[in-house]
Amino acid sequence: MSYYPILKAPGVQGWTTLCNFAPNNWETTRCPTQLMNVTWPSADGWMTKNLGVLAPNAMRTITSNEVADVVPAEAVALLSLTISAPPSQSETLPELDTFRTMVPAWRATLGLSSEVAQASYQGEIDPFPPQGTLLTFGPFMQFGASIENFLILLNIEGSPKRRQSEVEVYNADGMTLMGRFEVRNNAANVIPLDGLGFGVGDLPAFICRGLTGIPLYFSRTTDGAHMSLEHTHPPGSLVVHGRRWEAQKMLKNVWFKRVASCR
Amino acid sequence: MQVSHLERIRRALWTLGQPLTRVPATPGMPVSDLFVWRHSNEWQTSFELIDIPGLFAEGGAGGGRCATIYCFDRSGRCFLQKRFELLPNRRHTVEMAGLVGRDHGEVGTFAVFHSETPAAVTAVGSYLAERGYVSYRYRNAPLRAYVHGNLDAISLGSDAQIELLGARGLFPREYRLQHEMKGVALYELGLVNPTSAEQRCAFQLVSTQTGKILEIQNVDLEPRGAVLIPYQIDESESARVIIKSKLVMARPLVFRIQDNKLGVFHG
Numbered sequence: 001m002s003y004y005p006i007l008k009a010p011g012v013q014g015w016t017t018l019c020n021f022a023p024n025n026w027e028t029t030r031c032p033t034q035l036m037n038v039t040w041p042s043a044d045g046w047m048t049k050n051l052g053v054l055a056p057n058a059m060r061t062i063t064s065n066e067v068a069d070v071v072p073a074e075a076v077a078l079l080s081l082t083i084s085a086p087p088s089q090s091e092t093l094p095e096l097d098t099f100r101t102m103v104p105a106w107r108a109t110l111g112l113s114s115e116v117a118q119a120s121y122q123g124e125i126d127p128f129p130p131q132g133t134l135l136t137f138g139p140f141m142q143f144g145a146s147i148e149n150f151l152i153l154l155n156i157e158g159s160p161k162r163r164q165s166e167v168e169v170y171n172a173d174g175m176t177l178m179g180r181f182e183v184r185n186n187a188a189n190v191i192p193l194d195g196l197g198f199g200v201g202d203l204p205a206f207i208c209r210g211l212t213g214i215p216l217y218f219s220r221t222t223d224g225a226h227m228s229l230e231h232t233h234p235p236g237s238l239v240v241h242g243r244r245w246e247a248q249k250m251l252k253n254v255w256f257k258r259v260a261s262c263r
Numbered sequence: 264m265q266v267s268h269l270e271r272i273r274r275a276l277w278t279l280g281q282p283l284t285r286v287p288a289t290p291g292m293p294v295s296d297l298f299v300w301r302h303s304n305e306w307q308t309s310f311e312l313i314d315i316p317g318l319f320a321e322g323g324a325g326g327g328r329c330a331t332i333y334c335f336d337r338s339g340r341c342f343l344q345k346r347f348e349l350l351p352n353r354r355h356t357v358e359m360a361g362l363v364g365r366d367h368g369e370v371g372t373f374a375v376f377h378s379e380t381p382a383a384v385t386a387v388g389s390y391l392a393e394r395g396y397v398s399y400r401y402r403n404a405p406l407r408a409y410v411h412g413n414l415d416a417i418s419l420g421s422d423a424q425i426e427l428l429g430a431r432g433l434f435p436r437e438y439r440l441q442h443e444m445k446g447v448a449l450y451e452l453g454l455v456n457p458t459s460a461e462q463r464c465a466f467q468l469v470s471t472q473t474g475k476i477l478e479i480q481n482v483d484l485e486p487r488g489a490v491l492i493p494y495q496i497d498e499s500e501s502a503r504v505i506i507k508s509k510l511v512m513a514r515p516l517v518f519r520i521q522d523n524k525l526g527v528f529h530g
Binding site for chain 1: 270273274283284286294311313318320321351352383384389390391392394396404406407408410411415437442443474503512514521522525526528530
């Protein structure tokens, strides 16, 4: 039941291109016209509005400006494609009546654009469990007088109730705490990474005990002429096959203990 | 949406005995993606080398671990094995230009094998995987564009022989890139062959406006090899790509160049 968020970052516009065709020809053969929807969290629950229909084999780009009249500026806009309409108001994030594929997952293009350049990745997001935690290592920082780096922590959960947590940023070598940042659920949390004291060769480690999400790294030149956007893997992706979730749990235990011993 | 019984049977024809990737033959051996390198006057490639086994070390990582980068040309021939000492809890940005040189073409693949698999990883039946982060710089731009690996494509056997883990299906199948290619831009689609047999791949460029196939390019891809397919998309043009092959998932790496500005992402 994947959603497709419209990303946010300083100085650029977010956009998402929805595709109404499957990513392969064997997991599903149906391709009817689908509804395009936008869903966002509010104090009254998850709100959903229809944005029109998407014909079979069509693609449609929706920008943050296009939903600005509907979705409050501080809320994350979640696009979806569905066969039947989701409820306009819901206490939990609506289950979507739509197609799902695995090899690969049905995705959209999630992008950020300046006046002169763009960066994107193929992505989707499913709700995270509220008890989830985050550990990831981000070797994406780039350095230079005119370069800015951001972490965008993207989270959605089933409940629209707003809650907060804290991301701790460490230098993995020596476990020096470089910064703490408040983050919240159901949001694209933007964390500036410049000025924390990282240098070339440092490996930033990001830890959050109160929520989890997709850690995106966005770098750009200040004139917007060049951009880079990519996410890091969860710890479970450092291994394959077997009981990899146990390996992920073990790795998190190791690093959460390291952090505790450094306090 | 519920999947019907008939649909499950139909899907089984495409999945039974046709996994996305195979489990390495030897327990405890390292696994890697098959990354794409580009090297020319216009292109530079870097890899972020991290001591992954050290991340699992209780009580902090000590030193002494290594990783070996294997470089292959576009035909899949291995022309270099270079060993690196790993820096615990640090990043080491490896400039691939220093490894691939000028004598092996402008594109190829590489794999990164760690010398050690933590006992705790082997104990849960898993394999250490390098699916890390590659960056590309185009025309000496001030910024590199990053993309992550995402396929457990290749492993080492106990005798240090290379084992390709990618699987092929019984029938040709389509990978439909869910991305709108819009002009004016140059797109270059990179594809690697993680299987042990040559693969014929047909790249179809389809007009979004008319649904018509604009062009078809057939390529034969050697094991461990790579290919780059260029598409110049003109102003007001909108297109998408379908890749037909027996690869279970022919997921391309997409380079997008607009006004000398680079974007890169996985399909």
